[in-house]
Amino acid sequence: MPEINIRALAKELNLSIGTVSKALKDSYEISAETKRRVLEVAKKLHYAPNPYASSLRRKKSNTIAVVVPEVADSYFSQAIKGIEEIAQLKGYHVLVYLTYESYAREKQILDEFTNGRVDGLLISVSSETCSTGHIEALNSNKVPVVFFDRAIDETDAAKITTNDYDSGYEATRHLIERGCRKIAYLSISNLLVINTKRMMGFRNAMTDSKLHVDDNNIVNCSNDDNENNRILTEVLKQKNRADGIISSVEKLITPVYTICKQLKLQIPADLKVLCFSNLSTAHILNPSLTTITQPAFDMGKMAATVLFKAVEKRNYNWQDENLVIPSKLYIRDSTGG
Amino acid sequence: MPEINIRALAKELNLSIGTVSKALKDSYEISAETKRRVLEVAKKLHYAPNPYASSLRRKKSNTIAVVVPEVADSYFSQAIKGIEEIAQLKGYHVLVYLTYESYAREKQILDEFTNGRVDGLLISVSSETCSTGHIEALNSNKVPVVFFDRAIDETDAAKITTNDYDSGYEATRHLIERGCRKIAYLSISNLLVINTKRMMGFRNAMTDSKLHVDDNNIVNCSNDDNENNRILTEVLKQKNRADGIISSVEKLITPVYTICKQLKLQIPADLKVLCFSNLSTAHILNPSLTTITQPAFDMGKMAATVLFKAVEKRNYNWQDENLVIPSKLYIRDSTGG
Structure with missing residues (x-):
């Protein structure tokens, strides 16, 4: 089917381009009967206004x-x-x-x-x-x-x-109250403001409880799944490994659970885990996952x-x-x- | 800042519109020096080509x-x-x-x-x-x-x-091999071809094993979470309830697990569950979820x-x-x- 423009449509209707254009815009200057005819023929011929041209006019x-x-x-x-x-x-x-x-x-x-x-x-x-x-x-x-x-x-x-700072603080306080003393913090970027704030909340909650933050427990993961598995295995195999984990990123939870299973670490007995996440499956995971959930x-x-x-x-x-x-x-x- | 078009840009450069246009398109007709000047001034004035106009030309x-x-x-x-x-x-x-x-x-x-x-x-x-x-x-x-x-x-x-038909058949065969005799099939639409095919695979696998498909076990869910909870509770509370479930839709797995917990039904002892799903958390659910996973x-x-x-x-x-x-x-x- 050839492309139909407003000129061809006007010709078919035996009307001026201006009249057809006004009819298509539902102008008060055009009679109801003419509008009906224009729409009918436009539909029959599969006329569609060019969105770019129309955007140019309307801005x-x-x-x-x-x-x-x-x-x-x-x-x-x-x-x-x-x-x-x-x-x-x-x-x-x-x-x-x-x-x-x-x-x-x-x-x-x-x-x-x-x-x-x-x-x-x-x-x-x-x-x-x-x-x-x-x-x-x-x-x-x-x-x-x-x-x-x-x-x-x-x-x-x-x-x-x-409230990223407050949430980081609250997450850390919760783990401390549950007995954690060595908490690892996982993120995927040092540049994101949300991460900086969450991590600051984490650090301040640790300091306020007179707990030490081990640099080996500030863990920068990546967007690559295999790489993350390698990094997390290393972190959880450390001699003096963490007894709690805060993951600031949802996608790290699958590797964390998977590697705990591989290393035969029991959650929460050996390691308590909390994640910033909106996962709809959080409560049916094994074990169910404590989350900071964003609105x-x-x-x-x-x-x-x-x-x-x-x-x-x-x-x-x-x-x-x-x-x-x-x-x-x-x-x-x-x-x- | 006023919007700058190619005319204003040409005026600023003291060049013709045609020359500026060709320079912006990196035409061989324009000298390197002129191109450099045009790009420099275009950048300084924040000139951006209008994408709609450009699309009109290029189609x-x-x-x-x-x-x-x-x-x-x-x-x-x-x-x-x-x-x-x-x-x-x-x-x-x-x-x-x-x-x-x-x-x-x-x-x-x-x-x-x-x-x-x-x-x-x-x-x-x-x-x-x-x-x-x-x-x-x-x-x-x-x-x-x-x-x-x-x-x-x-x-x-x-x-x-x-291969939706084959997958529906294979899923059903698997449940039958694991001892299921009354299998419920969950979907969200009777109109989708993929669902028709999966369900046909399910029905044929049941018939081939001389098993009866109970109409109460063909369950049409919706896109509303609360509604789905209600429907699934009813299905799983039936006197003669299913001993296996095939969910053809990923999002139904959370309500299925949740309601089994509420009704104190053990998966897989009381009810075996299989889902068409690409969930990255399938293997860390409680219990881990058998899936038909699409490529x-x-x-x-x-x-x-x-x-x-x-x-x-x-x-x-x-x-x-x-x-x-x-x-x-x-x-x-x-x-x-």
């Missing part, structure tokens, strides 16, 4: 982008669900872009947004991201940016986060709400929004129930 | 869409990873759209693609989708469509699927490979591609180990 895409490191992590899939709920109400499309924790990929994606492809951006930065030029370029191109979860403090944009769905909803306000209202200083929604500790068998 | 977006029901399911997050791996090699952007199992939402998303927004589509249809006009409209608009996992058999498009990553890679071939080669009958990559049974403790 609005009715689309927002969500840029996240991955979707295998339950936090992100739940946050996206919250974002979609608000976008659906507002009649916006949501495009999800994945960076797979690569700064280069994140920059490449954002560079595409500098001129009208999307009306706004919700972002949780990659674990490699430390420079912010690619984000600031959007702000200066009037594409509002809202961070959720993984923010960059210095950047002038709205931030929807959770992922609500953070997504809140981030989207702020973004749409920024997109729709000219005199709203969205950059100043800085909302913190608290996480929650769920105590289960992996720390002694 | 190519270098973007493909991936439309899936959700990302909380491990199958989809792993398939997307496979797709991204190929897209990255080819230099394409990947846009992920979520339908949340709604046909209306799926149609609304696809209707946006009929005129140039994306170069091709990879889709796993929603559990509500039975009509296919929205997909055929893309084919007739020359946007190639490749189904992966959840396909619609009658539609003239490439299909990358797995999600490979299916994503293969679907993307076929799509890019369709986008790039004019004389390729991609519609005829119909590849079946087999799934695998992993036997664990939930069926007796």
